[in-house]
Amino acid sequence: MTRIRLDVAIIGAGMGGLTAAASLRKAGIDVTVYEQARQFTRLGAGIQIGCNAMHVLRALGLEQRLRGETFYPRSWNNRDWRTGEVLFDMIFGRPAEERYGAPYLLAHRGDLHAALASLVPADCIRLNHRLIGLEPLATGRVRLVFADGATAEADAVVGADGVNSVVRRFLFGDSELHFTGRIAYRTVFPARLLQGVTLDECVKWWGEDRHIVMYPVKPDRSEVYFVTSQPEPEFSAESWSTEGDVAVLRAAFDGFHPQVRGVLAACPAVHKRTLVDRDPLPRWGEGNVVLLGDACHPMTPYMAQGAAMAIEDAAILARCLDGIAHEGVPQALARYVATRQDRTARVQRTSRENRWGKGATDPDWVYGYNALTAPLADAGGS
Numbered sequence: 022m023t024r025i026r027l028d029v030a031i032i033g034a035g036m037g038g039l040t041a042a043a044s045l046r047k048a049g050i051d052v053t054v055y056e057q058a059r060q061f062t063r064l065g066a067g068i069q070i071g072c073n074a075m076h077v078l079r080a081l082g083l084e085q086r087l088r089g090e091t092f093y094p095r096s097w098n099n100r101d102w103r104t105g106e107v108l109f110d111m112i113f114g115r116p117a118e119e120r121y122g123a124p125y126l127l128a129h130r131g132d133l134h135a136a137l138a139s140l141v142p143a144d145c146i147r148l149n150h151r152l153i154g155l156e157p158l159a160t161g162r163v164r165l166v167f168a169d170g171a172t173a174e175a176d177a178v179v180g181a182d183g184v185n186s187v188v189r190r191f192l193f194g195d196s197e198l199h200f201t202g203r204i205a206y207r208t209v210f211p212a213r214l215l216q217g218v219t220l221d222e223c224v225k226w227w228g229e230d231r232h233i234v235m236y237p238v239k240p241d242r243s244e245v246y247f248v249t250s251q252p253e254p255e256f257s258a259e260s261w262s263t264e265g266d267v268a269v270l271r272a273a274f275d276g277f278h279p280q281v282r283g284v285l286a287a288c289p290a291v292h293k294r295t296l297v298d299r300d301p302l303p304r305w306g307e308g309n310v311v312l313l314g315d316a317c318h319p320m321t322p323y324m325a326q327g328a329a330m331a332i333e334d335a336a337i338l339a340r341c342l343d344g345i346a347h348e349g350v351p352q353a354l355a356r357y358v359a360t361r362q363d364r365t366a367r368v369q370r371t372s373r374e375n376r377w378g379k380g381a382t383d384p385d386w387v388y389g390y391n392a393l394t395a396p397l398a399d400a401g402g403s
């Protein structure tokens with residue numbers, strides 16, 4: 022008997038998993054999100070929301086909320102670490118909004134995550150569910166097994182479970198992440214602590230072997246974020262919660278422009294994590310199981326596009342599954358993969374170069390993409 026209404030299990034309630042849940046529900050598909058964490062925590066980090074991601078977030082009804090909670094920058098300015106010389110001013114604000122049809126916003130990561138979570142009813146999200154097993158069934162459905170022994174079934178499984186994806190491991194076995202030998206220090210802190218230090222709207226200070234990106238994350242500039250990239254090959258913790266030493270960070274940026282040193286002097290505490298990525302994967306799925314977001318295309322944060330790619334993936338996945346019956350799932354997932362792979366591979370490779378904005382840069386191919394209208398690959402997929 023043909024089942025009309027699909028039910029999809031999504032592993033991971035990060036940016037990608039939640040956007041996929043909201044987008045699939047909008048297409049009339051039943052969704053359950055399984056997340057290993059016991060509760061959502063508000064990570065002290067900023068996130069740039071590219072115009073390309075904003076097309077998807079707008080379609081989900083989040084534009085007004087996000088405009089009200091985020092900072093609207095006139096540009097992403099790129100400056101020399103010592104002299105402050107402007108290397109390239111990537112213009113956003115009104116001109117970019119007119120050119121790309123959506124705004125570029127600078128958010129607190131917690132605000133974006135909360136906005137996405139607000140779109141998914143609580144009874145569709147199972148916290149404290151760590152996936153440990155997947156098994157294709159003779160019915161064509163997939164069985165899921167969780168760490169506490171609970172099980173579930175779904176027509177399709179979407180692995181939105183991040184850089185260390187267990188779904189990817191089930192599909193393709195173990196494979197090492199590429200550790201860049203670099204780490205990111207980051208923090209969000211109250212702007213009142215700056216005490217007279219001027220902060221550009223959004224600026225990347227380019228040093229010889231390191232950089233720092235700074236921007237406000239609230240419309241009234243009341244909170245400030247920065248994130249660095251610097252060599253520290255001996256460090257290997259790949260987590261958002263490891264604390265860093267502010268004195269070590271300040272020493273690493275000694276000699277930078279006074280604005281940088283002023284911001285670092287004012288910040289009370291920092292976290293640090295390794296920067297990892299992967300070469301583009303040849304395959305993202307098998308049958309009724311597929312990957313999305315960092316699970317299949319983790320990238321360095323140098324273009325600020327990792328979450329944006331996960332958000333685009335989610336919109337394309339929903340378009341491919343819209344109106345599909347159970348029997349059509351493998352082909353629809355193959356179509357999603359075929360639609361997404363070239364674009365995400367190009368962003369991964371470009372991001373790894375770490376030249377985005379360092380000199381004249383053509384941003385149109387990144388921000389001008391609209392996942393709601395972009396052509397889908399042929400139904401056969403690849």
Ligand code: FAD
Pocket residue numbers: 032033034035036037038055056057058067068069070071150151152153181182183184185186187205207248313314315316322325326327328329330331
């Ligand atoms: P994640 O956000 O990692 O979510 C995965 C989820 O899966 C987690 O909640 C995890 O707990 C859960 N999970 C994992 N394993 C299991 C399991 N076995 N069972 C159940 N649940 C599981 N991107 C941008 O677009 N703009 C930026 O400005 C930007 N800045 C960045 C700055 C830094 C320093 C870094 C490191 C990244 C940045 N990114 C940025 C990239 C962005 O953070 C990621 O690309 C994005 O978070 C990926 O989302 P995701 O949903 O794929 O994975």
